[in-house]
Amino acid sequence: MFRHSKWISSGLLLSLSSTLSAQDAEPVGNALASSSDAFFILIGAVLILSMHAGFAFLEVGSVRQKNQVNALNKIICEWGFSTLIYLFVGYPLARGLNLFGSVAEVGGVNGIEYMRFFLFLGFAACIPAIISGGVAERAKFWTNSLAGIIFVGLVYPLIEGFTWGQYSDGIATADGWLAQTFGAPFHDFAGSAIVHGTGGWLALPAIILLGKRIKRYESNSIKVSSIPFLALGSWILIVGWFGFNVMSAGALEDIQGLVAMNSLLAMVGGTIAAMLFSKNDAGFVHNGALAGLVAVCAGSDLYHPLGSLAVGAIAGALFVFMFEIETEKWKIDDVLGVWPLHGLCGLWGGIAAGIFGQESLGGSGGVSFMSQLVISCGIAVVAALAGFIVYGALKAAFGIRLDEQQERIGSDLSIHHIQSNPEDAL
Amino acid sequence: MFRHSKWISSGLLLSLSSTLSAQDAEPVGNALASSSDAFFILIGAVLILSMHAGFAFLEVGSVRQKNQVNALNKIICEWGFSTLIYLFVGYPLARGLNLFGSVAEVGGVNGIEYMRFFLFLGFAACIPAIISGGVAERAKFWTNSLAGIIFVGLVYPLIEGFTWGQYSDGIATADGWLAQTFGAPFHDFAGSAIVHGTGGWLALPAIILLGKRIKRYESNSIKVSSIPFLALGSWILIVGWFGFNVMSAGALEDIQGLVAMNSLLAMVGGTIAAMLFSKNDAGFVHNGALAGLVAVCAGSDLYHPLGSLAVGAIAGALFVFMFEIETEKWKIDDVLGVWPLHGLCGLWGGIAAGIFGQESLGGSGGVSFMSQLVISCGIAVVAALAGFIVYGALKAAFGIRLDEQQERIGSDLSIHHIQSNPEDAL
Amino acid sequence: MFRHSKWISSGLLLSLSSTLSAQDAEPVGNALASSSDAFFILIGAVLILSMHAGFAFLEVGSVRQKNQVNALNKIICEWGFSTLIYLFVGYPLARGLNLFGSVAEVGGVNGIEYMRFFLFLGFAACIPAIISGGVAERAKFWTNSLAGIIFVGLVYPLIEGFTWGQYSDGIATADGWLAQTFGAPFHDFAGSAIVHGTGGWLALPAIILLGKRIKRYESNSIKVSSIPFLALGSWILIVGWFGFNVMSAGALEDIQGLVAMNSLLAMVGGTIAAMLFSKNDAGFVHNGALAGLVAVCAGSDLYHPLGSLAVGAIAGALFVFMFEIETEKWKIDDVLGVWPLHGLCGLWGGIAAGIFGQESLGGSGGVSFMSQLVISCGIAVVAALAGFIVYGALKAAFGIRLDEQQERIGSDLSIHHIQSNPEDAL
Amino acid sequence: MKMVVAVIQPEKLDEVKQALFDIKIQRMTVSRVRGCGQQGGFEESYRGQVHKVNLLDKVRIEIAINDEFVDDALKAIISSAKSGAIGDGKIFVWPLEKCIRIRTEEDGPEAIG
């Protein structure tokens, strides 16, 4: 994603427009090229924005009715918080850019810098949206929002900075220490490890620290509210994902049909594997598609399509088995399964780029298994630690969980003073 | 929006293709530029089309179950009526263009004239969709449709014609009387005042003339049906709005990242302000995002991003307070709150362009506070009068309200002979 | 659609990139043109992908609650099966292309071949999605999936191959036998007959062989579950259809505003006709829009906009009347009405291109009524036969229908072991 | 002790509840039901298929009550639920043998309130 680390690490806003205008001397083509880039990135950003509606409805369908409104308000409010903190803190930290200069300065040709921010924000804002599904039905609104703000303002931008952003020289460049040690830099095209991995591994300690929902492991006690809303969320995510992956190219001329093809096949692999391993369970099938898409992000520009099919299928199976182990065996009450979905499949995606990205497996090569393994695991560890520290501190300071009575009556009524279908109440 | 008033006011269909081909002499680039423009406008038009699904679901969620089907049928049928009347009457009136010539004549390069019509229609069709939410649950289908047809055929096109269209010389050009009087022409990039203001102020007299729903102000009597559908509608509108605003540039080379950025920040400002002032009320939060988006349209090409944040936040707060005053204090039964949302925030948006668009506040300048104030208020007054006359005449002639029995059993059964969840009936 | 039958029938993968690069010698413009094409096709493919969510929700709303989950799982799983079989069998058969070569070979400039596959797959995968709505609530999951696999792997690709693909010389070229016999080749721009016709006529024998649902023709026994979900599905389809039709151009420079305009007017014609002939019935109105869109596909690049309005209106009326005749008079239990919607309106669309496409009716000409009639009917006959043979054989071999008990408790519980709103069960 | 069951128009629920609260009857169990009676019904149509719907939305209120309060309760319900139009509903009364408060295991007349 945006492998032009030159301009990314330039850090000087004023130099941006010159960098851009230096690309090409021919004026007409240049104007069209730059506006086309802006358009291309915009569509990516809008598709990723729409994914947040997908996160919301996936959660609406997967929780009990008494927590649907909270799912909706949480996602849209956290989008707002993320926008502000990422604009003011996270983006400058990750990319060394700030957008507070005058419009004439920053805007440049077609204001492409603004479009880029919008796109990158879409990724950053996935972090709290991912966590949201794990801590659902019992987390306090405000402490959870605060955690999200810290993650989007500091934790994710640091991970982003060291892999995609201004500090990425060591890890992402062909002559950085990582490449010199293992033969190739770290490659995560659209964020399997960087975005999903971070989100999923941040969520895990949050889920453990929160503890299981009341009566979660008594028989017949907790059932999801709505498969149609769950599926709606899943479909919105699937469709938006083609923006998440394809527009990660960052410039129209770098668009790659292969990325779309690989996303498609990973989604299909994930769906079908999840269906086969779950006896056609609606919850698994619709999330299997997402598992495939999470896993394919990192190497979607490298794999042979059949490699993607395998990566996706493995992710689908991984999700099914690990969700059951996590929630049934280890009794970690991860409501939507965000750790196996984003954490594990993200980690798998990061590693998979080092396997199926190899030329011997039909990939385009230029990746190192060890680089992928080390950095993907590193991200997981850093995120898990950060999650533990932030949620641990918040728990100690304010408490992170609704009190028992609030949880019983549901977060809709206790936080938002309304039920999801108000007219149904007599 | 489409500030090339030259071709807009040319009024001669046959001259269009020559105008277009005159842009650029280099053939390859030109073909690509013109097809890219068509693509760009298409995406805008499709996003705006999708917003009508958003209007529909926002209403579905905000009314009682017995009026959900009517909300859905009303929106899709009014889209149909609007298309026909705007094609045959409104568009020729507003833009001096008609599209009935032979395909070869009108189509020209890539048939961009057709795409433009589709885009402009999307704006025009918002008028009845906006009104729909205010008159919900008690308006007659046919008289309300008729009013919509009159508005899309005559009232809106006249407002459009004088601000964006063929009569806009006085108001929108740098040497028109308005600019000569107040120093700058009227500026409404994507229609805060022209589209939303018109819709909202047309709705106000309709709502007053209709009167409140039966039992509206008795305790516990009217509750909304579904927060998830309300939120779905809101999300569809939010996502589509980036087409509404960004594609208002009208040509790909004029795409501005700033417009997307400003839309984003206004949406966030509106969401967060509405959340804070409403204690995290789901209805307000999801509409707060829309309030910000309504308000930012006019100056989204001018503001500094932080200016947009302020414009959006003010709109969010305005919506919360004025909705309560309108419905609780003045007892005007505006079901979805379309007057505060579109009418007031649209008016505010028109005026705000004259404030936050100033260079002293980081904007790009070239706007006059007085021009904005005068024309925005002028639009509101004209629309309110037109709404009063049209609904008043329809009320006198045919009646505009369902009879009591029809309202009691709901418009779904009385108009469409079906309930929204037919299987639920035993 | 993709009228460059030259490269389509080339059959040699290695020649593709040279074909592409031969288009234009100027390097900058060429890079932008090819990436813009990839972007254009991607958006089409993504919009068509989203239509599958539309198919799913249209079915969710139109069946009883006990069959909602199955509708959702069926659509997403069949998308997966279709992807695999079309990749491995159908696409090579239809287009003489396979995508298994190395990425460097196939990918070429911007990997446009992958994008094309994604787009064409979207069309192919409509076949089982169309059938799904007809056989709903009683078909076995696996035999129905198998039938879909056969159709997407063999039947549709053959029809595609002879009309759009590698065997289309006789039918689709200006010097083929068809053109020589009737004066013009067969023209089906976006698949009225080829996609929708095939799907609808494949479905008819399936529906007949399955038989009616238990108690279907007893009074008050079967009611649809949810008008809002039905309408949601319809809106998703409507919006996605602009990708289906416009991106059928296949290359950005061939984008035609006329196609969008005609799609719009046909949708409006279908909506309004269905409304008038059905007394504002929600099921008919929302499907009327789709009927118009099905019918307009074939000639959307030819018609005068008013011609499209007529084509759509006729389709809307056709759907209303023929659905009633089919289901009430002939007692064919076509749950969503896929035969009148896709089969008949698709057939009508194929023929209509030969009527309203004529210059005398304002069209661009170059079409022959007889060519349209013969091939459209031919497709219907072939599809009906294929449907009869495949479903007949499956019925004889395995049975295609759930047993009575399974049907009674619903396919959700009997196949997927879950109800659509699990929490509602006590 | 008696069991009083009233089937009323849904839109009257709030008034009936208030009327009962006014005479200090504050315990009741309420459910949505569908009623068939003189009120007739309506026809629903979906895509040309017509369904007769003769079960209309009603609300059912169940009140266990000590004998001495029954008359007041009936009066309160009648006066608040009555609109004079067909479909206003019915009240049914039958004797109750036992009433137990689960929380305290109290039995009999004291348990009712």
Added chain:
Amino acid sequence: MKMVVAVIQPEKLDEVKQALFDIKIQRMTVSRVRGCGQQGGFEESYRGQVHKVNLLDKVRIEIAINDEFVDDALKAIISSAKSGAIGDGKIFVWPLEKCIRIRTEEDGPEAIG
């Protein structure tokens, strides 16, 4: 006066209603309930978590009726609701002390119809 309550299979509702209409019993109150009985139940599973569902959809019909019509009503219900399969349901009858029509305040046998 009696209260007759029948718990039947949902799909039989239309037939039972018709059978009652045929003998001029046209007043009833109906609700969706869930029943547990010999019929057993099924297992639901969501993402590997298995729930036993032993409460199945049923419809509950409540008919207040004058004594002389009770036998006919029972016969009508039985004949129309019976499929012979487990899960057909039950009918319960108990005495009613009072029946009031809210609209007219009529009391007793005349109020029932």
Added chain:
Amino acid sequence: MKMVVAVIQPEKLDEVKQALFDIKIQRMTVSRVRGCGQQGGFEESYRGQVHKVNLLDKVRIEIAINDEFVDDALKAIISSAKSGAIGDGKIFVWPLEKCIRIRTEEDGPEAIG
């Protein structure tokens, strides 16, 4: 024969069902209801408009039962439904005159089980 009706907290349903199964009472009809009692209620607000909600979710269990099992049933319900907090619910009992199994047309005590 008696009719036992228990109104309980929804989250106790599974435990109550289990307690009844344990003493071989396996027939019951269950429905969602809303209850108003000492438990009070809550306020709902939507866009500044406040609604008082004093009807809370409850579950109503209806069990027809032969006289000799009534006491055991009551004990089982009480012990499983009781949390000690306000809102635990009530049990009502009244005499049943008739119980018919539709499938077999059996009448009386044998029909109940």
